[in-house]
Amino acid sequence: MGSAVSLSEPRVLAHAKHRLFPDIDGSNAYAVTDTQFATDEWLSDRPIDEELRSRLTPFNHVRVGSGYPDLVGVGALESDLLAVDRLGDDPPLVAVEAKGHTATAAADVERGVIQAYDRLHEANAAYVAAPVDAVSQSDRTLARELNVGVLGVHEDGGVAALEVPRVVGNRTSNEAAAIRFQATAQGVAEKSFGLNHPKNYLGYALALYHPADTRDVLTTHVVGAVDGAKRGASFLGLVDERPDRAVLTPLGEEVVRFAVNRYASVETALEAFDDWKRSRKRFITVAPQWGLLTRRVLWQYPATQLLVEELQTMFDDGIAAPSLVDLVEWLHVHHPTFTVELFIRGTGGVRERVLDADGELRRSELADGAVFHSPTVFQLKAMLYHAGVVAERGAEPHRLDPTTDSWALREPLHAR
Incomplete structure (x- = not known):
């Protein structure tokens, strides 16, 4: 040979x-x-x-x-x-x-x-x-x-x-x-979400529609991390990033229509965002209507519906406050490929540690917060928290204890 x-x-x-x-x-x-x-x-x-x-x-x-x-x-x-x-x-x-x-x-x-x-x-x-x-x-x-x-x-x-x-x-x-x-713009990657408050992504859609320079408008009223806001807005399907420019999607246009309906102009709507800079309070509590809009936007993201449905099923089965480890193990039984792509990092030899040759999870490795995708366990979960979907906010992987990190629904439905 x-x-x-x-x-x-x-x-x-x-x-x-x-x-x-x-x-x-x-x-x-x-x-x-x-x-x-x-x-x-x-x-x-x-x-x-x-x-x-x-x-x-x-x-x-x-x-x-x-x-x-x-x-x-x-x-x-x-x-x-x-x-x-x-x-x-x-x-x-x-x-x-x-x-x-x-x-x-x-x-x-x-x-x-x-x-x-x-x-x-x-x-x-x-x-x-x-x-x-x-x-x-x-x-x-x-x-x-x-x-x-x-x-x-x-x-x-x-x-x-x-x-x-x-x-x-x-x-x-x-x-x-x-x-x-x-492979789509919404696929989970290390840089899909860089910011953990949904106002930054809604605000980018408004700033893009505003006649003035998008970067200046966003920096003035919403957040200075313009590129991160743009990337997250694209990830949520609010904008479409083309080679020469970003344009609003139909969902992004609905965010603008909501703002115009409530505030009469995009400029006035953006002024309201000034009050929410650096706020850690739950968005749906301090701005209920914007919080509900965030919830509708997040529901359009494919992972949200699956997560909520499975968390509800876990609740029905007596698992009211699953840990991150519990959730990943549960999801992997029913949606193995999606679970790995959504939660487990694909870099740094992580999947070699977490998955065996047959694609089964090594549970002991899930106790290490560093194996998880930050955009999912930190930023996405934080936005689900702000939208009133889950009871607790997310945590950065290096600060995360997956065995105690709770993914309980804020408003689970009880059997009738």
């Missing part, structure tokens, strides 16, 4: 990931590697070094079809990777199966083609990635017949598209939908 043994499955997958998603930090792109690769060794004898693991991160265990692909991602692929440019306006959901050489056997490409084909029940495009010298003509013929793409990986890391698939319009499962969600 010679030096080709170096093209192990993890390394093949890393090269394929880079070929498919070279700008993973760009807009509308996100990909996760299966948790079986979040290990120190591959096949018990070949180490996965830190550099390789960092290229494969983040990790999650995402069910697509009847199994768990080695890689699941969403992104606008380069034209030479697909038989058609796109399907509709959304980038395709892609599943990848990787096959690599071992010390005793060559990559089983045919098996990879069959596995990738199974993913087409729910993915828009599926690929098998393998060392180029292992791909036979019969493998390519089978892949072509099954509409599976073939990525041939060279020893130097180059990747050739030997067969390109057609994009299909299959239904996306709830688990795979969590990955598609992460």
Whole structure:
């Protein structure tokens, strides 16, 4: 086998990931590697070094079809990777199966083609990635017949598209939908929320509509962290960030209409924000109507409804004040992929600690506040607190005790 043994499955997958998603930090792109690769060794004898693991991160265990692909991602692929440019306006959901050489056997490409084909029940495009010298003509013929793409990986890391698939319009499962969600402007990232009071995001929508300079207006009346307010407003779906400017979405326009209806002008509405600078009081208490508006805006954010529904179900089952650990464990049973993406950081080796090779949670690791996404456990929870949804505000991860951090609903419904 010679030096080709170096093209192990993890390394093949890393090269394929880079070929498919070279700008993973760009807009509308996100990909996760299966948790079986979040290990120190591959096949018990070949180490996965830190550099390789960092290229494969983040990790999650995402069910697509009847199994768990080695890689699941969403992104606008380069034209030479697909038989058609796109399907509709959304980038395709892609599943990848990787096959690599071992010390005793060559990559089983045919098996990879069959596995990738199974993913087409729910993915828009599926690929098998393998060392180029292992791909036979019969493998390519089978892949072509099954509409599976073939990525041939060279020893130097180059990747050739030997067969390109057609994009299909299959239904996306709830688990795979969590990955598609992460590729949108509302997907949870370390910088999705930088501010923990909802007034800053509502205020950005008003300042954007105001005829004067947005930055000056926001700094004068709301908050000096203009970029953070803009990013959070985009995250909540109040504004759409385009290459040349930000524009109000229909939801953002409703915030403006509310302000004009209540104050007669946006300028007068913004003057009211002066009174709330640096306020730590619950927003729905000091400004009830704005608090209710915040609640409606937060309800449009996809995670809010799921969180409230599951917290209510926990209450119905006798868990009135679940800790953060309780909540994450509960959610992971019913919505594993979404739970990991919403709560667990994807950087710094965190998911390697929290998830085992089968994607199950290691409960002991959840006691460390540092494993959690700050935008969820601090900023989002703080906004749910200000909107009157949960009883307690959020805490920064370094100050967080997940075993006592309460996620109780402020107004749970009692059984009738």
